Amino acid sequence: MGSTVMSETPEIAHQLTWIAVDWGSSNLRAWGLDQHDQVIAQASSDKGMLALKADEYEAELLRLVGDWLPATGTTKAMVCGMAGARQGWLEAAYLPVPTRLDQLSQGAVTPTLTGDQLGVYLLPGLSQTRGTAIHFDVMRGEETQLAGLVADTPDFTGLACLPGTHAKWATLEAGAVSGFSTYLTGELYQLLANQSVLKHSVLSPSAARDDLNDAACREAFISAVSEIHQAPETFSSRLFGLRAQDLLDGRLPAGDTRGAVLAARLSGLAIGLELAGACRECPSDKPITLIGNQTLSQRYTLALNAMGYQTQHVDGDTAVLAGLRLAHRALK
Amino acid sequence: MGSTVMSETPEIAHQLTWIAVDWGSSNLRAWGLDQHDQVIAQASSDKGMLALKADEYEAELLRLVGDWLPATGTTKAMVCGMAGARQGWLEAAYLPVPTRLDQLSQGAVTPTLTGDQLGVYLLPGLSQTRGTAIHFDVMRGEETQLAGLVADTPDFTGLACLPGTHAKWATLEAGAVSGFSTYLTGELYQLLANQSVLKHSVLSPSAARDDLNDAACREAFISAVSEIHQAPETFSSRLFGLRAQDLLDGRLPAGDTRGAVLAARLSGLAIGLELAGACRECPSDKPITLIGNQTLSQRYTLALNAMGYQTQHVDGDTAVLAGLRLAHRALK
Numbered sequence: 001m002g003s004t005v006m007s008e009t010p011e012i013a014h015q016l017t018w019i020a021v022d023w024g025s026s027n028l029r030a031w032g033l034d035q036h037d038q039v040i041a042q043a044s045s046d047k048g049m050l051a052l053k054a055d056e057y058e059a060e061l062l063r064l065v066g067d068w069l070p071a072t073g074t075t076k077a078m079v080c081g082m083a084g085a086r087q088g089w090l091e092a093a094y095l096p097v098p099t100r101l102d103q104l105s106q107g108a109v110t111p112t113l114t115g116d117q118l119g120v121y122l123l124p125g126l127s128q129t130r131g132t133a134i135h136f137d138v139m140r141g142e143e144t145q146l147a148g149l150v151a152d153t154p155d156f157t158g159l160a161c162l163p164g165t166h167a168k169w170a171t172l173e174a175g176a177v178s179g180f181s182t183y184l185t186g187e188l189y190q191l192l193a194n195q196s197v198l199k200h201s202v203l204s205p206s207a208a209r210d211d212l213n214d215a216a217c218r219e220a221f222i223s224a225v226s227e228i229h230q231a232p233e234t235f236s237s238r239l240f241g242l243r244a245q246d247l248l249d250g251r252l253p254a255g256d257t258r259g260a261v262l263a264a265r266l267s268g269l270a271i272g273l274e275l276a277g278a279c280r281e282c283p284s285d286k287p288i289t290l291i292g293n294q295t296l297s298q299r300y301t302l303a304l305n306a307m308g309y310q311t312q313h314v315d316g317d318t319a320v321l322a323g324l325r326l327a328h329r330a331l332k
Numbered sequence: 333m334g335s336t337v338m339s340e341t342p343e344i345a346h347q348l349t350w351i352a353v354d355w356g357s358s359n360l361r362a363w364g365l366d367q368h369d370q371v372i373a374q375a376s377s378d379k380g381m382l383a384l385k386a387d388e389y390e391a392e393l394l395r396l397v398g399d400w401l402p403a404t405g406t407t408k409a410m411v412c413g414m415a416g417a418r419q420g421w422l423e424a425a426y427l428p429v430p431t432r433l434d435q436l437s438q439g440a441v442t443p444t445l446t447g448d449q450l451g452v453y454l455l456p457g458l459s460q461t462r463g464t465a466i467h468f469d470v471m472r473g474e475e476t477q478l479a480g481l482v483a484d485t486p487d488f489t490g491l492a493c494l495p496g497t498h499a500k501w502a503t504l505e506a507g508a509v510s511g512f513s514t515y516l517t518g519e520l521y522q523l524l525a526n527q528s529v530l531k532h533s534v535l536s537p538s539a540a541r542d543d544l545n546d547a548a549c550r551e552a553f554i555s556a557v558s559e560i561h562q563a564p565e566t567f568s569s570r571l572f573g574l575r576a577q578d579l580l581d582g583r584l585p586a587g588d589t590r591g592a593v594l595a596a597r598l599s600g601l602a603i604g605l606e607l608a609g610a611c612r613e614c615p616s617d618k619p620i621t622l623i624g625n626q627t628l629s630q631r632y633t634l635a636l637n638a639m640g641y642q643t644q645h646v647d648g649d650t651a652v653l654a655g656l657r658l659a660h661r662a663l664k
Contacts (some may be wrong), residue, residue: 136581138576181569233605236516240469240498244514248470277569331552
């Protein structure tokens with residue numbers, strides 16, 4: 001079933017106060033929390049939105065957290081992510097920006113359940129509609145990670161970046177999201193590395209995961225970021241240039257190192273294009289907050305620092321849990 | 333066999349002087365020419381480089397043009413394209429730019445044949461190596477289309493664009509290619525339209541082929557070209573914005589028209605990114621020469637004219653034949 005349950009002691013049911021859930025497209029993670037908002041149990045499964053019909057969510061959640069629940073009473077479950085999409089459990093309509101991040105739970109919807117052990121709140125995503133095409137945008141799941149920034153600092157102001165398949169950049173002003181942009185960076189990289197003519201030149205992305213520990217790869221990555229940051233209009237020609245370099249450049253190393261260097265360059269081109277767009281109005285005197293896993297955040301840190309921007313990192317899991325805690329508190 | 337032979341009259345063998353061949357990755361086209369360089373026979377097959385081993389080229393060419401050949405003597409065949417690649421029939425090493433286009437045949441190679449009916453000349457491609465990564469580039473096949481411009485005007489000077497999967501832009505100075513750049517435009521469009529998250533929003537490219545006859549599609553296309561031409565750094569976010577627009581924009585038409593409008597927009601984003609790079613040094617008082625098929629050239633003409641550039645169009649087949657004629661004359 002691809003699921004893990006990390007704690008099943010009988011004490012959980014006595015301590016459990018509520019349940020936090022991050023339900024994405026391809027997986028589901030749940031945490032059991034006590035009255036002090038401390039995690040006392042954790043479970044996950046690969047039953048994301050893409051694997052479930054609307055009437056299968058309740059059973060899947062109960063399968064995962066059922067053992068934690070007290071014999072009587074109703075336990076609240078705060079859920080963020082794609083479970084609240086139109087194709088998910090029940091649609092939690094997007095809240096239009098600007099939206100205060102401590103008020104996400106005001107847009108939550110509560111699906112009708114067959115049992116009374118759980119009370120489920122599906123949090124909404126955010127949408128942006130401002131007339132012209134450039135300003136249409138949506139997020140679902142990331143808003144709760146952003147809310148994590150506000151949990152400790154209610155008036156948080158600054159620029160946050162959530163790297164990924166569809167990387168999000170959000171401007172926060174006094175605890176509210178005032179605007180955001182999504183960049184197709186991760187998907188663009190995967191398509192080019194695996195399915196374009198460049199697949200003959202770059203080492204497959206999974207094999208090149210830790211390439212930035214290598215000096216030649218790091219240099220190729222930073223150089224590509226810098227080239228595109230300075231001249232984003234050259235993106236499409238530098239893509240083909242990477243293939244031509246593989247054919248013509250005698251100075252490239254041989255074997256897997258060659259493919260890793262060119263993969264690092266491709267990653268730099270894709271991320272550089274994102275930064276060229278996202279950093280047009282970046283402050284250089286205030287850190288950009290990166291929210292996400294360690295590996296990808298390090299890659300963005302390297303790129304942003306090389307471009308002269310400061311960064312700080314918040315772990316993605318920490319952020320989403322903090323955001324769900326904030327939403328739970330706001331519900332009470 | 334996926335081949336067509338358009339003329340098989342017995343007179344061909346009496347009139348035939350030489351054979352022109354455009355041998356690409358996925359197909360092969362041959363023309364029989366008389367002493368006045370007029371086409372008197374034509375044949376094609378789907379046996380491109382990707383379908384052939386090195387020792388299969390001679391038989392395939394003979395299968396296609398054998399009926400044209402006189403009983404005695406050796407007939408010259410001028411061949412451009414991927415047949416001269418390292419993975420082709422025999423490698424015709426790239427000529428480095430700058431290269432005069434009337435001297436391509438100086439780099440031709442002659443594969444050893446089993447019979448003596450044909451004398452085959454494989455024309456070389458062009459390469460560009462200038463130290464930094466941005467300047468690595470290669471072409472193979474397009475140089476012969478460019479040579480077609482020089483056939484009538486030996487001192488041709490100007491900018492030429494060959495739209496396609498890997499679009500080429502070449503600067504010609506007094507009959508020589510002084511530099512060129514390849515843009516991954518067509519491949520980028522196909523990957524995004526067919527394999528990315530955008531596939532849910534855009535009508536499949538084949539269905540949308542003639543979309544620019546529709547006013548709404550034309551407007552979406554030109555608007556996208558203009559947005560990216562002005563702000564190429566927004567390319568990656570406007571890609572996702574297209575998906576968000578599909579989800580949020582109530583003004584979009586319904587049904588297939590909606591998908592066609594969004595496909596036109598995607599095409600405009602991809603071509604706009606190319607133009608942003610290629611037109612950095614475009615002259616606005618001299619026409620850009622588009623070489624290629626009617627449909628794609630019309631799309632580029634629309635985009636370039638909207639950006640304030642003049643264009644002229646040369647048919648791709650006409651150009652490659654003219655280039656092969658020039659190479660044949662230079663050989664004598």
